[in-house]
Amino acid sequence: MSSVVSLVSGRALPLRGNDIDTDRIIPARFLRCVTFDGLGQFAFEDDRKQLTAQSKTHPFDDRRFAGASVLVVNSNFGCGSSREHAPQAIAKWGIRGIVGVSFSEIFFGNCVAMGLPCLRVSAADAEALQGDIERDPAADVTLDLAKGEVRCGKRSVPATMAEGPRKQFLTGQWDALGQLVSGIDEVRAAAKKLPYVGGFA
Amino acid sequence: MSSRTLFDKVWDLHAVRALPSGQTQLFIGLHLIHEVTSPQAFAMLRERGLKVPFPERTVATVDHIVPTEDQSRPYADTLAEEMMVAIETNCREFGIRLFQPGSGKQGVVHIIAPEQGLTLPGMTVACGDSHTATHGAFGAIAFGIGTSQVRDVLASQTLSMSRLKVRKIQVDGALRPGVYAKDLILHVLRHLTAKGGVGFAYEFAGSTIDALSMEERMTVCNMAIEGGARCGYVNPDQTTFAYLKGREHAPSGPAWERAVAWWKQVASGPDAQFDDVRTFRAEDIEPTVTWGISPDHGVGVGETIPAKESFTQDEWATIEEAYQYMDLKAGQRIAGVAIDVAFIGSCTNGRLSDLREAARVITAHGGTVAKSVKAFIVPGSEAVKIAAEAEGLDKVFVAHGFEWRNAGCSMCLAMNPDKLQGRQVSASSSNRNFKGRQGSPAGRTLLMSPAMVAVAALEGKVTDVRTVLQAPAAKAKA
Ligand code: SF4
Numbered sequence: 001m002s003s004v005v006s007l008v009s010g011r012a013l014p015l016r017g018n019d020i021d022t023d024r025i026i027p028a029r030f031l032r033c034v035t036f037d038g039l040g041q042f043a044f045e046d047d048r049k050q051l052t053a054q055s056k057t058h059p060f061d062d063r064r065f066a067g068a069s070v071l072v073v074n075s076n077f078g079c080g081s082s083r084e085h086a087p088q089a090i091a092k093w094g095i096r097g098i099v100g101v102s103f104s105e106i107f108f109g110n111c112v113a114m115g116l117p118c119l120r121v122s123a124a125d126a127e128a129l130q131g132d133i134e135r136d137p138a139a140d141v142t143l144d145l146a147k148g149e150v151r152c153g154k155r156s157v158p159a160t161m162a163e164g165p166r167k168q169f170l171t172g173q174w175d176a177l178g179q180l181v182s183g184i185d186e187v188r189a190a191a192k193k194l195p196y197v198g199g200f201a
Numbered sequence: 202m203s204s205r206t207l208f209d210k211v212w213d214l215h216a217v218r219a220l221p222s223g224q225t226q227l228f229i230g231l232h233l234i235h236e237v238t239s240p241q242a243f244a245m246l247r248e249r250g251l252k253v254p255f256p257e258r259t260v261a262t263v264d265h266i267v268p269t270e271d272q273s274r275p276y277a278d279t280l281a282e283e284m285m286v287a288i289e290t291n292c293r294e295f296g297i298r299l300f301q302p303g304s305g306k307q308g309v310v311h312i313i314a315p316e317q318g319l320t321l322p323g324m325t326v327a328c329g330d331s332h333t334a335t336h337g338a339f340g341a342i343a344f345g346i347g348t349s350q351v352r353d354v355l356a357s358q359t360l361s362m363s364r365l366k367v368r369k370i371q372v373d374g375a376l377r378p379g380v381y382a383k384d385l386i387l388h389v390l391r392h393l394t395a396k397g398g399v400g401f402a403y404e405f406a407g408s409t410i411d412a413l414s415m416e417e418r419m420t421v422c423n424m425a426i427e428g429g430a431r432c433g434y435v436n437p438d439q440t441t442f443a444y445l446k447g448r449e450h451a452p453s454g455p456a457w458e459r460a461v462a463w464w465k466q467v468a469s470g471p472d473a474q475f476d477d478v479r480t481f482r483a484e485d486i487e488p489t490v491t492w493g494i495s496p497d498h499g500v501g502v503g504e505t506i507p508a509k510e511s512f513t514q515d516e517w518a519t520i521e522e523a524y525q526y527m528d529l530k531a532g533q534r535i536a537g538v539a540i541d542v543a544f545i546g547s548c549t550n551g552r553l554s555d556l557r558e559a560a561r562v563i564t565a566h567g568g569t570v571a572k573s574v575k576a577f578i579v580p581g582s583e584a585v586k587i588a589a590e591a592e593g594l595d596k597v598f599v600a601h602g603f604e605w606r607n608a609g610c611s612m613c614l615a616m617n618p619d620k621l622q623g624r625q626v627s628a629s630s631s632n633r634n635f636k637g638r639q640g641s642p643a644g645r646t647l648l649m650s651p652a653m654v655a656v657a658a659l660e661g662k663v664t665d666v667r668t669v670l671q672a673p674a675a676k677a678k679a
Contacts, residue, residue, distance in 0.1 A: 018519050019395060019495050023635040027642070028614045032266060032280035034240035034287045036348075046642035075515065076396040079429065080635060081614075082331040082345035083238060105399055105431045106331055110347030123515060164223040164363050173222055176361035177249075177353055183218060183226055184254060187359055190217040190228050191255070195463050196321055197230070200456035 004172040005117055005145065008097030010069030012141035012152070014130035015059050020073065021080035022107065026089040039085060040092030060093070064137040072129050072141065073100035077118075078107025087111045097143040099150050099159065101126045112165045115174050119143050119159040121150055128155065145169050206469045207323075207436055208367045208402045211342045214467075215325045217359055224361045230324035231341075232259040232354045233310050234297070236266055236288045237616070238329030242351035243291040255358040256296040260319060261288060263302065264309045265616045269579050269606035272302050281617065295355070308582020308608040311335040311548035315419065316584050318448025321460070322437035323467035327354055332548050332632065334425045337434030338418035339441055340468060342402070344432045365431060366476035368401040372409040374483035379667035381558070382417035383550060383630070383650035385409065386424040387489040387499040389481060395497040398430030401476070404469060405435050409483040415444040416554045423549045424632050427496035436468040488666055490535050491634045491648040493523030498634070502653070502665045506533050526636055527645050528624075536663050540647065541625040543576035543658035544639075546606075547613040550630035550651045551581025556589050559655040560597040566669045570602030571661030577604035577619070579611040603658065615640025628657035 030042045048058040059065055071090065077100045078086060087110045090098070098111070098118040111118050121129070132139060132152045142151040143159070145166060150159040161169075168174040191197045217226040234242075239261070246253070253259065266281040276282040292299040300306040300313060307313070311332050314320045326336040326343035329351040336343035346360065353360055370389060403425045410418065418435045425433025435441075442461055445451040452460040487501030498520075500506065508531040509520040524530060529538070545551070545559055556578065570576045578598050580586035586608055589595060595605045612619040613631040620640025621627055627639055627646050634646035649657070652666045 016518075017522070018515060021495075021633075021635045023614070023633070023638050027637055028616050028640070031237050031616055032278070032284060034284060035244065036241055046637045050642060076399070076429070079395060080331065080633065082329060082333075082347055084241070084329075084347035084349060087347075102396065102399060104396075104429065106345050106347060110349065113347060113349035113353075162363065168222040168224075171221065173220075175349075176220065176222075176224075177349075177356060179220055180226060180353055180357035180359050180361060181251065183359070184357060186217050187226070187228060187254075187357060190215070191358070194214065194228070194230065195459065196324060196452075197258075200452045200460040200463070 005115055005169040005174065007142065007144055008070065008117060009140055009142040010096065011067060011138065012070040012072055012133045013059050013065040013068035014072045014133045016074060016130060018075045019079055020077050022078060022083055022086035023080055025078065025086040031083060031085050036085065036088040036092065039089040040094070043089040043093045067094065069094055069096045070141045070143065071095045071098045072126060072133060073098060074126055075101035075123065077103050079104040082106045084110045087114055087116055091116055099126065099129065099141070099143060112168060112174050113176070117143060117145060117161065117169050119150060119161055121157050121159045125157040204470050204472050204474055206367045206404060206473045206475065207340055207434060207467055208342060208365065208404065210467050211323055211325060212364055220361055222361065224363050226359045227325060227362045228359050229327045229354050230258065231314065231319055231326045233314055233326070233328035234259060234261045234351060235310050235330065236263045236284045238348050239291065239351055240284065240287040241348045242355060243295070245352040246356055251356040253295045253297070253355050258358060259297045259355065260314065261292050261297050262300040262307055262310050262313055263288060265610045265614065267302060267609040268617050269609045269611045269619055272607055305583050305587065308584065309548045309551060309610055311423065312551060312581035312585065315339065316582060318445055318451030321445065321451065322441060322464035327360060331426045332423050334433050335419050335423040335548055337422040337425065337432050338415060340434055340437035340464065342432055342434065345426065365402045366400055367404055368398065368477040368479065369404045369406055369475040371407040371478060371480045372405065372483055373407040374409055376409060376483045376486060379488055379652070379670050380486050381650040381652060382413055382420040384486050384489040386421045387491065387496070387648065388486045390424065390428045390497040391489070391499040393428050393479060395427060395495045396429040398425065398428040401430045403428065403430040403433040404475070405433060410435055411438065414554060415440060416552045419552070420549055424496065427632060437464045488650065488653055490653065490663055492527060492529055492535050493520070494526055494634060494636050495519070496632065496634060496648060498523060500535050502536050502663065504535065506531050506535060508532070536665060538647065538663045539626065539661060540574060540628045540657050540663065542621060542627040543574055543654050544612045544627055544629045544631065545651045545654050546579030546581060546611050547631035548581060549632040551579060551585065553585050553588050555630065555651040556580065556585070556594050559651045560594045562652045562655045562666060562669055563597055563601045563659065566656060566659050568601070568659045570658045574658050574661050576602065576658035577606055579606045580608050582608045612639050614638060628654045628663065630654050
């Protein structure tokens with residue numbers, strides 16, 4: 001079902017700013033849907049339109065970064081709602097790995113469930129990487145989950161992920177569903193021990 | 202046993218087994234779903250040919266896309282109608298209870314589950330919605346999940362999770378008049394920041410929390426997520442039990458006593474160990490209003506908008522963005538900022554006690570909604586609506602120029618016809634002031650208590666509610 005994710009490499013896209021919330025990643029009006037298909041084109045729609053109106057260019061519209069598969073962000077990325085529409089939009093845009101200082105917990109969990117690794121680096125390293133990419137958009141950025149580092153040109157910086165999810169990616173078990181379902185007998189046994197499940201009878 | 206926290210006890214009671222990844226397979230006692238985050242999950246089940254083994258442990262409602270004015274079907278918005286049909290079909294096919302508009306049980310998911318006695322102490326609760334933290338008010342461990350995890354719970358009644366650390370937020374003392382649970386949580390967020398709680402569950406405790414009603418505790422836990430904490434909870438006590446007694450799905454008869462005994466056991470022990478403790482004093486809390494673009498950008502209504510230097514340097518870019526987006530300056534007083542729209546509702550503050558307090562403030566003020574303001578009040582559930590009307594609250598609202606609507610999420614996130622236009626400023630009792638949150642990409646949101654929203658609507662600008670509560674006659678308008 002799922003596959004091993006240990007190395008993600010490709011051109012990158014720097015997106016500066018702390019506390020970028022899921023409402024900005026995918027504005028709520030695009031949640032009126034019953035599938036995730038087609039969400040990619042609406043990633044950061046409002047931020048992009050706003051900058052275009054000011055004759056500026058959002059990184060997602062910047063041709064230098066077209067085709068990027070790695071996203072480099074700052075801290076508390078993906079805060080706000082639990083909507084998986086946000087990482088889905090980013091993934092459907094073509095992003096396969098994210099590097100940042102910190103991620104909101106639910107966002108990170110959603111990414112794990114989708115097989116999209118998010119690696120943490122220091123604030124200084126995130127900014128340095130963003131600077132590297134802005135100077136040389138053709139450079140490849142590599143997320144190395146096995147070694148715990150992110151590389152870009154000559155730069156190599158330590159990168160972390162909580163041990164549990166890291167193992168899930170490295171062993172190809174990031175999609176937990178198969179395991180959860182296979183334990184159904186144990187689940188039933190555990191449920192029996194909870195007094196409320198039986199109505200406190 | 203007594204040195205453990207409620208979080209740890211509930212976690213251990215629901216741990217099915219350790220997974221090879223090192224995470225825990227955790228049983229979910231109550232799974233709530235709504236129309237926005239569930240259709241893709243059902244599609245994933247169908248793709249893999251999976252069934253729902255515990256359909257009775259999932260409950261569905263519709264809230265986000267439901268119009269609050271004309272609710273006749275099919276909805277004018279065809280996408281909304283498509284989502285309604287999807288949840289109806291999915292619930293029918295998989296045998297899941299659905300509380301529909303008109304049933305008397307529909308409403309915002311985090312309001313209906315507690316009011317029907319579905320949320321109980323010591324449970325694990327999950328929902329594809331970040332404000333699931335609300336249910337922690339009952340001493341449940343409740344967290345928001347994404348759609349792939351909604352699929353996991355539907356297919357297995359479990360989740361793969363890592364244990365959280367627990368931070369105790371100790372609040373002692375009496376809240377001053379005009380200061381509400383909403384102010385308390387905005388105050389906590391302001392001091393612990395929007396990301397300070399990442400990796401933590403927040404246990405709210407202390408004499409202030411003990412004195413809060415269940416509805417107030419829900420307001421506090423609801424916004425734990427805005428502080429980065431995936432869940433927030435309050436230990437169950439007599440207030441909790443009194444609220445639950447007699448509710449439709451709460452235990453009754455001889456089961457009630459057994460339930461209470463079990464609930465008491467799951468509370469944190471008197472010498473429970475926490476990973477961190479932060480303390481606050483209730484007397485320090487003022488009616489609080491957000492001025493910026495993150496729920497931790499709050500100030501007391503008597504204060505001025507803070508200088509960026511009062512934040513850590515890594516926040517400066519965000520703070521400057523906030524000044525610019527909100528068109529507010531450091532040093533400017535928050536009181537007096539003009540508003541265009543006033544919204545009372547949402548899973549944070551759309552309950553009966555919120556509406557009662559708004560009505561009390563409106564009556565004390567005596568005026569009508571300012572000419573420049575559109576003000577509307579949206580009960581969080583059909584049950585809240587019925588109860589409010591039985592007390593005549595709707596008549597108070599309408600007589601003073603407020604619109605009275607049907608239950609739903611409304612302008613909390615504006616996935617329905619209720620939206621800000623252009624650069625309008627709203628005074629909102631909801632939980633998020635993110636850019637564009639209330640339906641207009643340039644719309645601006647000031648978060649505050651329902652009582653503060655009510656007075657802002659009447660005055661047309663941010664106003665200290667205490668001026669109204671202290672001198673009702675003097676404030677009445679001709
Ligand atoms: S009221 Fe707002 S925060 Fe609550 S569930 Fe609805 S949209 Fe989400």
